[in-house]
Amino acid sequence: xxxxxxxxxxxxxxxxxxxxxxxxxxxxxxxxxxxxxxxxxxxxxxxxxxxxxxxxxxxxxxxxxxxxxxxxxxxxxxxxxxxxxxxxxxxxxxxxxxxxxxxxxxxxxxxxxxxxxxxxxxxxxxxxxxxxxxxxxxxxxxxxxxxxxxxxxxxxxxxxxxxxxxxxxxxxxxxxxxxxxxxxxxxxxxxxxxxxxxxxxxxxxxxxxxxxxxxxxxxxxxxxxxxxxxxxxxxxxxxxxxxxxxxxxxxxxxxxxxxxxxxxxxxxxxxxxxxxxxxxxxxxxxxxxxxxxxxxxxxxxxxxxxxxxxxxx
Numbered sequence: 001x002x003x004x005x006x007x008x009x010x011x012x013x014x015x016x017x018x019x020x021x022x023x024x025x026x027x028x029x030x031x032x033x034x035x036x037x038x039x040x041x042x043x044x045x046x047x048x049x050x051x052x053x054x055x056x057x058x059x060x061x062x063x064x065x066x067x068x069x070x071x072x073x074x075x076x077x078x079x080x081x082x083x084x085x086x087x088x089x090x091x092x093x094x095x096x097x098x099x100x101x102x103x104x105x106x107x108x109x110x111x112x113x114x115x116x117x118x119x120x121x122x123x124x125x126x127x128x129x130x131x132x133x134x135x136x137x138x139x140x141x142x143x144x145x146x147x148x149x150x151x152x153x154x155x156x157x158x159x160x161x162x163x164x165x166x167x168x169x170x171x172x173x174x175x176x177x178x179x180x181x182x183x184x185x186x187x188x189x190x191x192x193x194x195x196x197x198x199x200x201x202x203x204x205x206x207x208x209x210x211x212x213x214x215x216x217x218x219x220x221x222x223x224x225x226x227x228x229x230x231x232x233x234x235x236x237x238x239x240x241x242x243x244x245x246x247x248x249x250x251x252x253x254x255x256x257x258x259x260x261x262x263x264x265x266x267x268x269x270x271x272x273x274x275x276x277x278x279x280x281x282x283x284x285x286x287x288x289x290x291x292x293x294x295x296x297x298x299x300x301x302x303x304x305x306x307x308x309x310x311x312x313x
């Protein structure tokens with residue numbers, strides 16, 4: 001008799017939902033366990049369980065259940081059985097589940113991670129990856145935020161990156177994934193070829209200097225551009241190309257570990273283009289303010305408000 005069957009019958013017994021036949025079988029089984037102390041839960045393979053069950057059925061057919069058997073006794077045994085099985089299954093599950101590793105790049109920092117297969121991951125600010133301590137038949141990575149991947153080629157073990165809205169599958173290539181939760185995921189390929197799929201089942205394959213951007217309608221927008229711009233952040237360079245100030249603010253917040261608010265929500269829709277390499281926060285903000293006729297106000301060192309300039313300023 002399988003452990004799953006025992007667990008189900010014990011649960012039904014304690015809930016009072018057993019049929020008369022099941023109730024009798026359970027009580028007889030517990031009596032048998034009490035009489036034979038050598039039978040333990042971990043020593044009960046399916047074959048032996050079936051033999052015991054057969055004996056119980058035979059006993060039920062040839063003699064009545066002992067009048068001395070108490071319901072409370074069976075209830076306690078059933079409860080112990082349920083707990084023991086639950087613990088047993090939990091231990092097995094914990095033992096078989098590989099240990100997970102989490103690597104985090106906090107706001108204001110970047111981090112390079114060498115995986116055990118030889119692949120390299122560079123995490124942008126406010127990003128993280130989760131992966132097993134040891135890869136199996138596939139190399140599965142979970143990404144939150146943005147990262148640049150240089151994947152060691154292994155045709156027998158695909159490299160799969162899962163974000164909050166897409167899955168990227170490769171064998172050996174280099175690419176960037178921008179998947180912060182405030183925006184849809186964008187994948188940019190620098191070398192090789194990758195397959196990008198969405199939760200809705202849409203799939204696209206992109207190659208060097210192509211980008212796949214998941215739109216709100218669950219379709220991918222494919223563009224062609226220099227993908228090296230997509231990893232400029234890895235060399236401490238911010239590249240803006242008709243980027244909204246809303247998106248620009250998110251980039252600045254992650255890079256410099258600050259919080260930015262807009263006094264006028266319409267300012268968020270303004271777009272800006274430019275390039276900033278190893279620039280101080282003040283220089284970046286003042287450049288944006290100059291180009292868009294804005295005013296930068298520092299509430300604290302890490303709290304910044306952007307508003308329109310008045311006619312007197």
